[in-house]
Amino acid sequence: MPAFVLEIGTEEIPARFLALAEKEMAARFVAAATESGLTFAGLETCSTPRRLTVYVSEISEFSTVREEVVTGPSGKAAYDVGGRPTRALEGFAKTHGAHLEDVFIVETEKGAYVALRKVSGGMDAGPLLAEICRRIINALPFPKRMRWGSGEFSFARPVRWLLALYGTEIVPFTVHNLSSDRLSYGHRVHGPGPFALDNAEGYFSLMRNRCDIIVKSEDRGRIVKSVGDALAAEKNGVVLWKESLLEEVQGLCEHPNPILGFFNQTYLDVPREVLLTSMEKHQKSFGIEGENGRLLPYFLTVLNFSPRNSDLVKKGWERVLRARLEDARFFWKTDLAREGFDFWLTALDSVVFLANLGNMGERARRIESLCAYLGEHMRCNSGETLPPCADVMRAGFLAKADLVSEMVKEFDSLQGIMGGIYAERFGEKAEVAAGIAEQYLPAGPDSPVPSTICGAIVSIAEKADVLVGCFALGLIPTGTADPFALRRAALGIARTAAEKGLRFSVSGLFAEAFRLYGEREWKVPPDQSLARLMEFFDLRLKNFLIAEGNSTLTAEAVIMAGADDVWAVRERLAALAAFSRSDDYAAGVLTFKRAANIINKIDNDRDLSIDGAYDADLLQEEAEKALVGELERIAPLFDGLWTGDRYLDIFALLRELRPSVDAFFEQVMVMCEDAVLRRNRLNILKHLVSRLGRLADFSSLQM
Numbered sequence: 001m002p003a004f005v006l007e008i009g010t011e012e013i014p015a016r017f018l019a020l021a022e023k024e025m026a027a028r029f030v031a032a033a034t035e036s037g038l039t040f041a042g043l044e045t046c047s048t049p050r051r052l053t054v055y056v057s058e059i060s061e062f063s064t065v066r067e068e069v070v071t072g073p074s075g076k077a078a079y080d081v082g083g084r085p086t087r088a089l090e091g092f093a094k095t096h097g098a099h100l101e102d103v104f105i106v107e108t109e110k111g112a113y114v115a116l117r118k119v120s121g122g123m124d125a126g127p128l129l130a131e132i133c134r135r136i137i138n139a140l141p142f143p144k145r146m147r148w149g150s151g152e153f154s155f156a157r158p159v160r161w162l163l164a165l166y167g168t169e170i171v172p173f174t175v176h177n178l179s180s181d182r183l184s185y186g187h188r189v190h191g192p193g194p195f196a197l198d199n200a201e202g203y204f205s206l207m208r209n210r211c212d213i214i215v216k217s218e219d220r221g222r223i224v225k226s227v228g229d230a231l232a233a234e235k236n237g238v239v240l241w242k243e244s245l246l247e248e249v250q251g252l253c254e255h256p257n258p259i260l261g262f263f264n265q266t267y268l269d270v271p272r273e274v275l276l277t278s279m280e281k282h283q284k285s286f287g288i289e290g291e292n293g294r295l296l297p298y299f300l301t302v303l304n305f306s307p308r309n310s311d312l313v314k315k316g317w318e319r320v321l322r323a324r325l326e327d328a329r330f331f332w333k334t335d336l337a338r339e340g341f342d343f344w345l346t347a348l349d350s351v352v353f354l355a356n357l358g359n360m361g362e363r364a365r366r367i368e369s370l371c372a373y374l375g376e377h378m379r380c381n382s383g384e385t386l387p388p389c390a391d392v393m394r395a396g397f398l399a400k401a402d403l404v405s406e407m408v409k410e411f412d413s414l415q416g417i418m419g420g421i422y423a424e425r426f427g428e429k430a431e432v433a434a435g436i437a438e439q440y441l442p443a444g445p446d447s448p449v450p451s452t453i454c455g456a457i458v459s460i461a462e463k464a465d466v467l468v469g470c471f472a473l474g475l476i477p478t479g480t481a482d483p484f485a486l487r488r489a490a491l492g493i494a495r496t497a498a499e500k501g502l503r504f505s506v507s508g509l510f511a512e513a514f515r516l517y518g519e520r521e522w523k524v525p526p527d528q529s530l531a532r533l534m535e536f537f538d539l540r541l542k543n544f545l546i547a548e549g550n551s552t553l554t555a556e557a558v559i560m561a562g563a564d565d566v567w568a569v570r571e572r573l574a575a576l577a578a579f580s581r582s583d584d585y586a587a588g589v590l591t592f593k594r595a596a597n598i599i600n601k602i603d604n605d606r607d608l609s610i611d612g613a614y615d616a617d618l619l620q621e622e623a624e625k626a627l628v629g630e631l632e633r634i635a636p637l638f639d640g641l642w643t644g645d646r647y648l649d650i651f652a653l654l655r656e657l658r659p660s661v662d663a664f665f666e667q668v669m670v671m672c673e674d675a676v677l678r679r680n681r682l683n684i685l686k687h688l689v690s691r692l693g694r695l696a697d698f699s700s701l702q703m
Contacts, residue, residue: 001041001058002167003200004125006133007184008052009161015251017142017156018047018217024140025054032132037063038125046215048254050185053215054136055203059166063123070096075105075112089114126166130173130180133164137175151176161185165200186211187255189305213254220250224258228286228300231260237288237296245280252284253304261285261318265297267325270332271421277411278324283317331406335418340426344401351404354484356520357469364400366516370461371396373512374504380453381567381645382501387431387454395435395458398423402436416440442492445547449496456500460509463489468513471533474523490540497566498544505564507534538563545573553702554580560697568645575647576696584655589701591658592692594665596699599689602682610679612686618677623660623667628684630660638691650695661688 013021022045029043033056041058072078072092080086085100093100098116106115138153145154153176164171164180173180183194190212197206207215214220224246225239232239250256267275272295279285285301299321307313338344349361357363375389402408402419411418420437424430431454438455439462442448450456470476470484477486496502510533514526522529538559545555550573558573579585602610619625634653641650670681692698 001060003203004040004054004056004059004129004166004171005163005197005200005203006054006136006171007161007163007203008137008159009163009185010050010052010155010159011157012049013047013052013156013251015049015248018049018052018251019247021052021140021142021156022047022217025052025136028136028139029054029056029132032135033059036128036132037066037123038128039064047217047251048213048215049252050254051215052140053203055200059125059129061125063125063128065119067117067119069106070116070118071106071108072103072114072116074110075114078103078114092116126169126171129164129166129171133162133171133180134173134175137162149176161194163197165197165203168199184211187213187305190255214256215254217247217250220253220256221246223256224249224302227256227258228302231258231300232288232298235260235288235296235298237290237298239300240276240287240289242280242286245284245286249284249302253302255305257303257306258300259303259310259314259317260288261299261301261314261321263297263299263318263321263325267329268295268297270325270329271418273414273417273421274328274332274407274411275325277414278328279321281411281413282324283321285317285321327410328407331410335405335407335422336425341398341401341422344404345398347404348400354466354469354475355473356522357473357517360400360403363465364397366465366513367399367458367461368393368397369516370464370509370513371457374457374461374509377508378457378502378504380501381503384453384501387452387457391429391431392435392454392457394428395432395439395454396461398428398432399436399439399458399462442495444488445491445495449492449499453500453502456496456502459496460493460502461513463493464509464513465516467493467533467537468510468530469517471536472514472517472520472522472524472526472529474529476532476536486536487540490537491544494537494541494544494566498570501567503565503567506537506566507564510534510537541566541569545570550577553700554696557696557698557700560700561693561695571645572647572695575651578648579651582655584658588654588658589698591661591665592654592689592698593701595661595685596689596692596697598670599682599686600699602686610682610686612683612690614680614683614687618680620677621668623663624681624684627660627664627688630657631684631687635691642694647695654692657688 026043026045033040039060040056043054043056046053046055073088078086078089078092089100089103092114093103093116096116096118102116103114105112137155137159140155142156145156146158147154148158159176159178161183162175162178162180163182163184164173165182170182171180182197184197184206185193186195186207191210193211195206195210197203204215207213214223225241228239275295276287279287279299283299283301285299288296288298288300290296301317303313345361345364348364349359351360353360353363371392372389375386375392378386380386398419399416402422403415405418405422407418408415416439417437420433423433423436431452434452435454435458438450438452439458441450441455441459450459466484467486467489470486475484493506497504507530510530514530524532541563542555542559546552554576555573558569558576561572563569579588614628616628619628634657638650638653641653668681670678670685672678672681
């Protein structure tokens with residue numbers, strides 16, 4: 001069976017669009033081919049800045065033949081009393097393009113119905129592929145689209161040619177006044193073309209040999225890494241590969257040609273972070289590190305062509321980078337001339353934070369106070385020692401000072417990092433410098449949390465301040481819109497608390513953060529905004545726990561029992577997961593779930609209020625006496641284990657308690673006619689469920 005290739009030739013598409021486009025093209029082609037009844041052996045998608053390609057091997061020449069029985073109206077509705085066809089039958093046959101003599105009767109559970117045997121498929125692949133191509137090109141999603149010329153058609157960038165070949169035959173279709181052909185265009189310098197493709201199977205050979213491009217992004221990446229490593233090794237160094245930058249570079253070239261450039265060693269006096277940021281952000285280049293872990297005066301960049309005079313091109317890159325590094329050195333010296341943070345701290349009062357949330361000076365003072373609050377109300381279960389409260393407060397107070405530094409004005413991605421570097425230079429303690437530098441961590445789900453406790457506290461305080469302020473102003477994320485990165489902030493607090501073993505009340509932190517804003521005109525009432533924020537935080541915490549491999553149901557059950565202490569939530573979930581692997585898990589859950597369901601129903605009844613305080617003098621049945629005895633025996637054990645965070649041992653206690661609960665349900669009429677006895681027995685269950693509810697919401701678990 002022949003191969004099929006579709007190539008969409010464009011003007012340069014942004015590198016960040018390509019990975020998504022490849023994924024979408026593959027998914028959409030597979031779905032469309034399956035729907036059309038076409039089979040194939042393999043499919044791969046490729047991209048360069050100037051083309052998006054789908055290559056399909058061994059695609060069927062005809063769609064799969066399918067036969068199905070289509071039922072219509074009932075026998076009574078299809079024929080009148082004289083046995084003549086009714087309009088219902090005639091309409092059914094006409095709808096499916098059949099004759100009345102093709103209709104037959106089938107017996108179903110509901111009686112006799114008329115039916116047709118309908119055969120579909122067996123169509124030539126060519127017209128089907130043409131329609132698939134049109135659909136994919138018109139519907140392919142991009143982060144941003146543009147229109148050109150006349151008409152409403154849009155794409156990531158203007159489309160300049162369409163190559164569509166099935167075996168040796170062109171698949172004819174038209175999109176935006178462009179008709180498909182067998183022509184492709186290569187590298188603008190080394191193989192501009194156009195070149196005619198004789199058959200689809202020769203596509204990759206044409207790209208490599210005549211167009212002089214590497215059409216697969218992963219192949220371009222391998223070339224860049226292998227050549228780059230070899231060039232760096234010649235200088236006794238290694239390339240500081242950054243995967244996100246490498247992916248971007250792969251999307252910026254079709255003909256990758258790595259070269260090694262040089263810069264003056266005097267620039268190495270500038271902090272490493274600044275040099276790398278200048279190389280990576282402005283020049284899309286990689287730094288080179290020596291055996292001693294220090295930067296070498298070289299950089300690796302990737303050309304999109306092979307120049308006749310490599311030295312001349314290299315000098316051009318070196319000249320551009322030198323100008324950038326000269327700026328960086330100037331900013332570095334200017335900032336160091338301040339000899340302290342006082343000038344910047346004063347300047348923060350002139351920098352607006354957000355709408356009604358004051359200026360950056362006020363924000364710095366709020367973060368300082370939140371750090372003090374956390375220092376007083378936090379404990380650490382990781383074995384690390386909490387830093388002195390004064391040091392954490394100092395780090396929080398200085399956290400935003402570098403925003404008005406010359407370096408951060410030029411390199412905004414170095415916020416916090418430069419503050420930590422300047423803190424070291426200005427004689428601040430190492431813990432203070434680390435706290436400033438790590439305030440924005442984690443920067444995402446895969447980013448590391450702060451390495452120091454001081455950094456973790458400043459990070460949590462910084463994120464709590466912006467979360468509370470934005471929710472009070474009604475700036476709550478909706479759908480995919482999250483302009484203030486509040487989801488990332490909430491997830492950052494959850495991850496940092498869990499992974500660093502930090503114990504504190506999340507609701508208490510948010511309440512303190514709100515208090516520190518003082519009297520303001522809020523769009524959302526305080527109680528309502530804090531309630532919404534806790535719901536939002538619980539959802540982010542649930543997503544974090546699920547991402548760690550926990551089931552949705554168990555994560556929800558534990559969070560519903562209380563999520564104010566993130567570390568404890570994670571530990572309770574681990575204990576519940578371990579309990580779920582035991583043989584008696586299902587039976588235990590059903591028992592305690594029954595109790596929880598009864599109490600939940602009673603709690604929703606406003607006319608019947610229970611508080612868990614039972615009267616021992618009202619106990620009549622042996623089973624209820626036995627259950628109360630077990631509850632009183634286990635109570636101090638439960639409290640001791642709870643205080644020691646020994647949640648797995650608490651689940652073992654529940655195993656001891658379950659027979660008494662089962663006997664209670666079997667032998668005691670809870671909802672008896674005597675109102676006094678009924679209330680007392682419900683209070684026994686309330687007492688039980690109140691303790692269980694500290695572990696997990698058993699009523700939400702499903703077996």
